[in-house]
Amino acid sequence: MSAISEVKTAVEGFRLWPAALDAAAQADLVAEVFARLEEAPLYRPQTPGGRPFSVQMSNFGPLGWVSDRGGYRYQPTHPQTGRAWPAIPAVLLDLWNDAVGGPRPPDACLVNLYREGAKMGLHQDRDEADLGAPVLSVSLGDTAMFRIGPAQGGRTTTLKLESGDLCALTGPARLARHGIDRVLEGSSRLIPGGGRLNLTLRVAG
Ligand code: MD3
Ligand code: FE
Numbered sequence: 001m002s003a004i005s006e007v008k009t010a011v012e013g014f015r016l017w018p019a020a021l022d023a024a025a026q027a028d029l030v031a032e033v034f035a036r037l038e039e040a041p042l043y044r045p046q047t048p049g050g051r052p053f054s055v056q057m058s059n060f061g062p063l064g065w066v067s068d069r070g071g072y073r074y075q076p077t078h079p080q081t082g083r084a085w086p087a088i089p090a091v092l093l094d095l096w097n098d099a100v101g102g103p104r105p106p107d108a109c110l111v112n113l114y115r116e117g118a119k120m121g122l123h124q125d126r127d128e129a130d131l132g133a134p135v136l137s138v139s140l141g142d143t144a145m146f147r148i149g150p151a152q153g154g155r156t157t158t159l160k161l162e163s164g165d166l167c168a169l170t171g172p173a174r175l176a177r178h179g180i181d182r183v184l185e186g187s188s189r190l191i192p193g194g195g196r197l198n199l200t201l202r203v204a205g
Contacts, residue, residue, distance in 0.1 A: 011157070013173030014173040016167045019164045023164075025164070026163055026190055030197065033089070033140075040060070041081070042113055043079070045057055045067040048072070053120075054114075055112045055119075058111045060087060061107050062108070072127045074108060074204040088109045092138070096201050099168050102133065106204075108201070109202075112197070113191075116194070129205055135202050136201045137169075137198060138164075139163060139197075141195055142188045142191070143161065143196075144161045145184070147178060148177070149176065149178075156177070158181070183196045
């Protein structure tokens with residue numbers, strides 16, 4: 001990826017490209033995402049313990065991440081409509097190739113929408129079949145306070161994820177603990193209705 005500065009953190013394998021998408025590319029991507037969400041509406045999954053997530057979710061691609069009383073898993077259909085998830089937008093597949101490439105393209109794109117007060121607790125992503133494959137994430141809209149620390153626990157680092165930022169998780173960072181402590185409401189006007197959209201590409205199956 002040319003002309004993009006790369007920020008390293010305490011966690012080896014975490015890379016951040018600030019403003020990888022310019023304002024026009026961000027607006028185009030948001031429009032494309034909301035169009036696809038007509039086919040696969042956002043919903044609030046339940047935790048395995050039966051509590052609703054504060055984040056609204058949907059998915060694109062052959063597989064989508066879901067959570068309910070039965071646990072966390074990837075599945076090919078939307079839990080409410082029973083329909084296949086829409087395709088992953090081509091621009092995201094291009095970003096994957098530019099940023100991480102590798103032998104397999106992503107087969108899952110989780111869509112997270114943070115409206116007022118939504119956050120995501122510290123966790124690891126380990127529901128994917130190949131935990132060696134990288135993860136790529138795009139942030140759009142309001143700025144998030146993102147926290148990341150080593151897989152084994154210990155010190156975490158807080159950094160801002162702003163609209164248009166791209167981050168890649170490879171190697172040791174793939175199993176890093178991470179979460180969204182809070183979203184700075186009203187810091188961007190990109191998302192219709194306000195808030196923050198995060199798109200995360202993974203090799204799930
Ligand atoms: C670090 N999403 O969907 S994106 C998730 O902003 C998730 O919605 C957050 O954590 C969000 O699971 C954070 C950045 C991110 C994504 C995946 C990771 C960081 C990661 C996987 C491993 C380590
Ligand atoms: Fe995660």
